[in-house]
Amino acid sequence: MWRAALVVCQLGALAQSLWAQEDDVPAAAVTPQDCNLDCIRQGGAGCEYCRITRSDIKQALGFNSIQAFGSCIPWPCFELLGEEDPQICRHYVQAPNDVKVESVHEPKPSSDTIVVSWKPSYYGIAFLRGFQVSLQALGGSTIACQLFLFHRNLSLPATHAQRVYKSDPFPGLSLGTQYAVTVMALPVPEEWERFYHSQTFSTRSCAEKNGLERCKKDWYPEHVEVQQEGAAINVTFNLAPPNLGIRSYFSLCYANGMKKYTDITPKSSKNRTHHTYQLDGLQEGTNYTCEIAANEVDAVRKSFNVWVLRIQKEDATTRHVTPSLALILPLCLAVAAILVVLLAALVRGRPRLQMKSVHVRPDNIRQHQEIASQEEMVSLPRSRLTPPRLLICYSSFDGPAHVKAVMQLGAFIQQHMATQVCLDLWDSLGVAEEGSMGWHCRQIRESDFVLVICSRGLNHRHEPPEPEGDDEGEEADKGLNFGPHAFSSHAAARLVGEEVGRAKARGRDLSKYMAAIFEYSEETDIPTELRLASHYALTSDLPLLFSHLHGVALHRPGGYLKINNISEEGYAKLPAGAALQWAIYEAGMAMRAKRPQTV
Structure with a gap:
């Protein structure tokens, strides 16, 4: 008897492991279908997850929805499915979860296209009637909305909470722009909360979508090489592609409160891929932080460091002292002789010179000192690293x-x-x-x-208006339009x-x-x-x-x-x-x- 029980336990454990393996296998994403409202209302087998278009809205309600809102309308479940049985639209359904946004192929280089995916919640999944997905640019008025419905006879089991549902593509989105996407579970009850999930995302930048070589606003020199030859600092960088129309560049180096700005205008006849320019006026033994960018508005800057080495001059002086000593020594002796002669002449002629005293007023001296002192510079203290x-x-x-x-x-x-x-x-x-x-x-x-x-x-x-009389309240309201x-x-x-x-x-x-x-x-x-x-x-x-x-x-x-x-x-x-x-x-x-x- 105990052997039979042991066999039954082992078979149960094996079945549970097989079920677990089946649950771990990811299910294919559910994409919208083309089907009409009659199929959805009648509960046809081919109308499991359907997209609702503006033409469907016009056919059902007799008028077109607002162009900006696409196929979305207020209370879609009651308007499209609840005519015969309003009770199907009065149950609680919690917000979807695991909302993701992915970019898909977009042929236009100036825009992006995204698809939204999500999973339904366990809570109220049996009463789920569809989803509504809206997209809006942050800080703007651009709105796009999509509506998806299940047929009226469909009741999803709890296992379908692991299914991934997808929206239709949202095309024509501006590159490098932030949007807010909201996925709402239908029906939408009046008295409950947490029936939608909202999050923000950013579309791909021009460089991410088309590559850096095709985006003038995002382009910057990727390859910068610095070489020092004596006192000269040579910087080589890659030029922008000719199709971007960038003709000039600039470089900015700064260290210890000093700034060095350099305009760069390459000659396309010499080299169309790289250009070398020279940094002048940099102090020896100083580490500079430099930036280089196209001479365009809001251009992206490439940062690099320049360490100016000290130039050793001892060897050069020792090499030139020995051969020139034979020429310098006679010249020095000749100059010394001339100076001795001139000094003797001055000494002999000094008694003949008449001494003339010049009287300088003390107030003139003080005035000159005051003028000189006022021209002195007063430097700001450098103890503060950041501005107040x-x-x-x-x-x-x-x-x-x-x-x-x-x-x-x-x-x-x-x-x-x-x-x-x-x-x-x-x-x-x-x-x-x-x-x-x-x-x-x-x-x-x-x-x-x-x-x-x-x-x-x-x-x-400011004193709040007294509630005595209607006229006084109206006058108070007129003065408070803030x-x-x-x-x-x-x-x-x-x-x-x-x-x-x-x-x-x-x-x-x-x-x-x-x-x-x-x-x-x-x-x-x-x-x-x-x-x-x-x-x-x-x-x-x-x-x-x-x-x-x-x-x-x-x-x-x-x-x-x-x-x-x-x-x-x-x-x-x-x-x-x-x-x-x-x-x-x-x-x-x-x-x-x-x-x-x-x-």
Whole structure:
């Protein structure tokens, strides 16, 4: 008896191993079929997994779907399958998983084609009626959508959760672009979540699809060779193919704060595949980091290193000293004799010369010394490896002209004052992810300095409208046409004022916090707490702001710091400075126009 039981156990184990082997064999992917809606509704055998076209939508509903949405419509299960039995579209189906995106062959070199694949979820698979796949470019309005349905009599078993289903190709996608793909399980219930799976992907770049030799935007020199012959540094690189139309290149080398820019224009008559150019003016014993690229907008740069070796000159001098000694020695003796004769003549004629004293006024000497001392250079300290980080807070109650002036100030400081500027208007995505106050609190902690642009609106306190009466509520709504984060920087500015007050009460350093006003604002616009910190009037105090940010003294014994780009007279000569000057002028006009209305 026990032998029979043992045989049965062994047969069961063998059967389980065979079933496991069968499960491990990957099933072929299920691709869409061409079938009509009548076949799907009647449950025909040849309509297991069908694509729905715009013509099917028109036949079933009597109108064409929106061109941008392809064959997708709202509530496709109820509209196309639920007329006879609405209950089949009221069950829970969880989102697909293992969503993958693969590129397929696309004959056009300027676009890409992808196919989406996925697996259905175990949960609710028996009630699964189909899938809807949508594709949208990130930051754009391009939308493509595909709809796939099972016939009404099909009920998938749990084992089909390992099957891979595929979409039709999505053609004509832009190269090097990010897209978001969403795979939705049908039916779509109102009261449940997790019925779709969404992820982002990037299409292939031009170089990945067509090869580097066919892409002007992505091309860069792949082969760079550096050779030093004496004091000359020769660099050889491969030229771009003639079909790309690249005629000139540039090279940039930098080390220890020094930069060397070289324009390169090869002559196609000499060599069409490689070109050699010479780097001049490099210091011996210095390791340079160099970049070379085509002279095109946003060209990809190839980096390489150049180590300039020191030239040994001892051997050359010793070889030339011996043969020339016989010629130099007589020449030196002749020169010495001439000098002796001239010296004797000067000594004899000295008593005959009349001494003439010249009286020099002491104030002229001091003036000359002051002029010489003012021309001395004052170098910035190099202890900081990265530029200081500055957070700018402001009030948006003074209108868009004031906000524009703040933006232009941030751009000028970042371009010409060696400072990294943090502004909420430049990081909308980060503000949306963290929340406006969360973003500002983190920036206050991480920034080296915080600058509050004070204006008349900074002292404005927003009060919610009282719910008494409909007219008052409507008037309040008219004055609040801002977004949910419109006053976030205004609240952060008041938060900085509270931080300054606490730091002063605890005896801590206040150099991190600063306040500033534009020409159209008054010093009384600075809140009381912020007057404890350093405050400046812009744009006349740009040098003082630069001194605060970099910790350098504008004046010292024998010298002073002057930078033409940020002086009161010279900043407007720069494009960013002219834009800042004009923005301040427009904001001042807008502020003066508002004042009679608010009095």
